[in-house]
Amino acid sequence: MGVMEQQVAARPPLIALLGNPNCGKTALFNRLTGARQKVANYAGVTIERKEGSFTAPSGRALRVLDLPGAYSLSAQTPDEAITRDVVAGLRAGEQAPDAVVCVVNATNLRLNLRLVLEIQRLGLPMLLALNMVDVARKRGIEIDTAKLSQELGMPVVETVAIQAGGEQALLEALDRMPLEHPGAPRPLAAIDAVPVEQTQREVRRILDACASYAHDKGNLSEKIDQVVLHPLAGPVILAALMFIIFQAVFSWAEAPMDFITGSVEGIGQWIGGALSEGPLRSLIVDGIIAGVGGVLVFLPQILILFFFILVLEDCGYLPRAAFLLDRMMGGVGLSGRAFIPLLSSFACAIPGVMAARTIQNPRDRLVTIMIAPLMTCSARLPVYALIIAAFIPAREVGVVNLQGLVLFALYALGIVSAMGVAWYMKRRSGGGQHPLLLELPAYHWPHLQTLALGLWERARIFLTRVGTLILTLMVLLWFLSSFPGAPEGATQPPIYYSVAGMLGRALAVIFEPIGFGWQICIALVPGMAAREVAVGALGTVYALSGSGDEMANTLGPLIAGSWSMATALSLLAWYVYAPQCIATLSVVRRETGSARYAWMMAGYMFALAYLASFITYRIALALGGG
Ligand SMILES: Nc1nc2c(ncn2[C@@H]2O[C@H](COP(=O)(O)OP(=O)(O)OP(=O)(O)O)[C@@H](O)[C@H]2O)c(=O)[nH]1
Numbered sequence: 087m088g089v090m091e092q093q094v095a096a097r098p099p100l101i102a103l104l105g106n107p108n109c110g111k112t113a114l115f116n117r118l119t120g121a122r123q124k125v126a127n128y129a130g131v132t133i134e135r136k137e138g139s140f141t142a143p144s145g146r147a148l149r150v151l152d153l154p155g156a157y158s159l160s161a162q163t164p165d166e167a168i169t170r171d172v173v174a175g176l177r178a179g180e181q182a183p184d185a186v187v188c189v190v191n192a193t194n195l196r197l198n199l200r201l202v203l204e205i206q207r208l209g210l211p212m213l214l215a216l217n218m219v220d221v222a223r224k225r226g227i228e229i230d231t232a233k234l235s236q237e238l239g240m241p242v243v244e245t246v247a248i249q250a251g252g253e254q255a256l257l258e259a260l261d262r263m264p265l266e267h268p269g270a271p272r273p274l275a276a277i278d279a280v281p282v283e284q285t286q287r288e289v290r291r292i293l294d295a296c297a298s299y300a301h302d303k304g305n306l307s308e309k310i311d312q313v314v315l316h317p318l319a320g321p322v323i324l325a326a327l328m329f330i331i332f333q334a335v336f337s338w339a340e341a342p343m344d345f346i347t348g349s350v351e352g353i354g355q356w357i358g359g360a361l362s363e364g365p366l367r368s369l370i371v372d373g374i375i376a377g378v379g380g381v382l383v384f385l386p387q388i389l390i391l392f393f394f395i396l397v398l399e400d401c402g403y404l405p406r407a408a409f410l411l412d413r414m415m416g417g418v419g420l421s422g423r424a425f426i427p428l429l430s431s432f433a434c435a436i437p438g439v440m441a442a443r444t445i446q447n448p449r450d451r452l453v454t455i456m457i458a459p460l461m462t463c464s465a466r467l468p469v470y471a472l473i474i475a476a477f478i479p480a481r482e483v484g485v486v487n488l489q490g491l492v493l494f495a496l497y498a499l500g501i502v503s504a505m506g507v508a509w510y511m512k513r514r515s516g517g518g519q520h521p522l523l524l525e526l527p528a529y530h531w532p533h534l535q536t537l538a539l540g541l542w543e544r545a546r547i548f549l550t551r552v553g554t555l556i557l558t559l560m561v562l563l564w565f566l567s568s569f570p571g572a573p574e575g576a577t578q579p580p581i582y583y584s585v586a587g588m589l590g591r592a593l594a595v596i597f598e599p600i601g602f603g604w605q606i607c608i609a610l611v612p613g614m615a616a617r618e619v620a621v622g623a624l625g626t627v628y629a630l631s632g633s634g635d636e637m638a639n640t641l642g643p644l645i646a647g648s649w650s651m652a653t654a655l656s657l658l659a660w661y662v663y664a665p666q667c668i669a670t671l672s673v674v675r676r677e678t679g680s681a682r683y684a685w686m687m688a689g690y691m692f693a694l695a696y697l698a699s700f701i702t703y704r705i706a707l708a709l710g711g712g
């Protein structure tokens with residue numbers, strides 16, 4: 087025996103905690119080890135590795151490893167792959183465990199036992215911790231542990247990981263377990279050889295023999311789910327929720343937006359009055375206040391939208407939405423795992439594109455990345471809100487607010503288009519589907535603190551962008567829009583003759599057919615950096631276009647006076663599709679490892695944008711919106 091091996095042999099036996107996600111492994115791990123734990127990452131990945139040590143009642147020293155949750159050893163996600171490789175002794179630098187404690191959620195054995203049976207085929211010493219028995223008892227689920235132990239051929243103990251002493255039975259059972267020289271685990275092929283259906287049949291047989299649900303009162307969450315996940319009522323509820331949210335974005339935001347507009351105007355007038363006529367006054371009033379202030383007013387709407395999203399997330403509704411949408415996404419060949427990346431993209435496509443890492447199939451991942459920017463990100467909200475407020479009357483149609491309805495339609499258009507693109511890409515590339523296995527967490531009331539933190543986070547991101555990126559671009563735009571000045575005898579406002587004006591007029595040749603004049607074209611250029619910049623840019627452009635000495639007016643009425651309805655609708659359609667965000671394209675390049683996909687994305691999105699705007703503009707003109 088070499089020196090190394092002697093050292094390994096002298097270390098206390100290693101026990102692995104294994105189980106489905108959310109069954110209480112970490113809670114149990116904390117209860118066993120207290121403060122004696124080491125937290126690190128698995129080599130090369132950002133998945134947490136927790137190891138700790140403790141002493142069993144007899145004085146026997148043990149080490150314990152808290153593994154990432156897994157539904158099966160056939161590994162669908164990176165987390166599951168780590169768990170599988172560690173228990174099978176295949177991960178370099180990791181010792182194979184001497185024994186496995188399989189933790190199961192006693193209220194959901196039907197799902198949890200599949201993994202138990204799979205691990206059992208590895209042939210390691212094993213023990214079952216029937217966790218959350220407190221909840222199971224309260225619900226009236228009866229489990230015969232002696233019978234279960236006999237059926238499974240392993241010790242079964244009850245645990246309550248969240249109660250002091252709830253780990254006692256486990257400790258005693260560990261003391262009775264033979265842990266020395268367990269031998270290496272059997273190869274994984276032993277597991278893959280058994281068909282899933284056979285395992286599931288075995289689970290049902292064991293449950294019939296050992297568990298009784300006759301007195302199961304069910305729980306409130308399940309009762310709610312009977313309605314919320316109902317094949318007909320479920321989607322209707324989801325659509326209604328979304329609809330209400332977009333209504334609120336307009337109706338609740340009115341007062342705070344008026345307040346911000348008023349304040350910005352007040353500051354502009356005050357500074358305008360204090361400074362004498364000249365470039366400095368124009369830079370501050372027309373460049374900074376009109377530009378930055380124009381974007382700032384949308385903070386309330388962004389916060390209202392995220393208030394709802396955070397509440398739905400915190401109370402446990404979002405995984406249900408994933409579940410409901412899984413079938414729809416499956417229809418276009420997307421995996422249910424695409425839901426979280428796509429949902430994140432409603433905040434911003436960048437975290438969405440990065441979250442696509444959790445999708446294992448490379449083709450599914452690529453499709454998800456390619457459609458992520460079609461989800462309406464929060465940077466589009468200012469653009470949409472500006473144009474809607476200026477052109478769509480704030481009328482009530484029945485109980486429905488017309489502006490909210492249009493906003494809802496724009497979000498829906500983004501989603502439908504994304505599904506269309508996904509369908510097209512998948513049809514061309516082929517590829518199968520993977521069922522979505524989700525543990526639905528119990529519903530609970532949203533946490534005020536979590537909510538407040540989440541909202542603060544959104545506000546901070548938005549304000550930082552306004553204060554840095556947008557501010558810088560507005561100052562730059564002001565310079566480009568102010569010089570050179572107007573020639574003698576000019577008939578147009580000075581901006582028309584400036585560098586930005588020349589550029590805008592050149593671009594207008596391309597954009598004329600979809601109804602964009604030179605002023606919009608000027609705003610589109612800095613708007614390439616980020617979508618909401620276009621709103622600030624329009625503010626600056628129209629402030630500088632204003633004839634004579636009048637104070638920078640609010641942007642809405644200004645564009646309402648100078649654009650046709652057809653132009654407004656065309657610009658809305660443009661923003662549903664146009665890839666106006668450099669940061670997203672560069673993240674796509676990084677995440678896919680090649681510039682090709684970033685170019686492809688920019689190309690297809692520009693093409694769709696132009697096409698959609700062209701169609702919208704022509705139809706609107708034909709219907710008399712000119
Ligand atoms: N009532 C009750 N709740 C429990 C028990 N064990 C864990 N919980 C709760 O269940 C939730 C999930 O527990 P975790 O310990 O994080 O689960 P996990 O298995 O580590 O989850 P992953 O690491 O995501 O796989 C937490 O909110 C715990 O407080 C239990 O025995 N009874």
Ligand SMILES: [Mg+2]
Pocket residue numbers: 111112113155
């Ligand atoms: Mg855990």
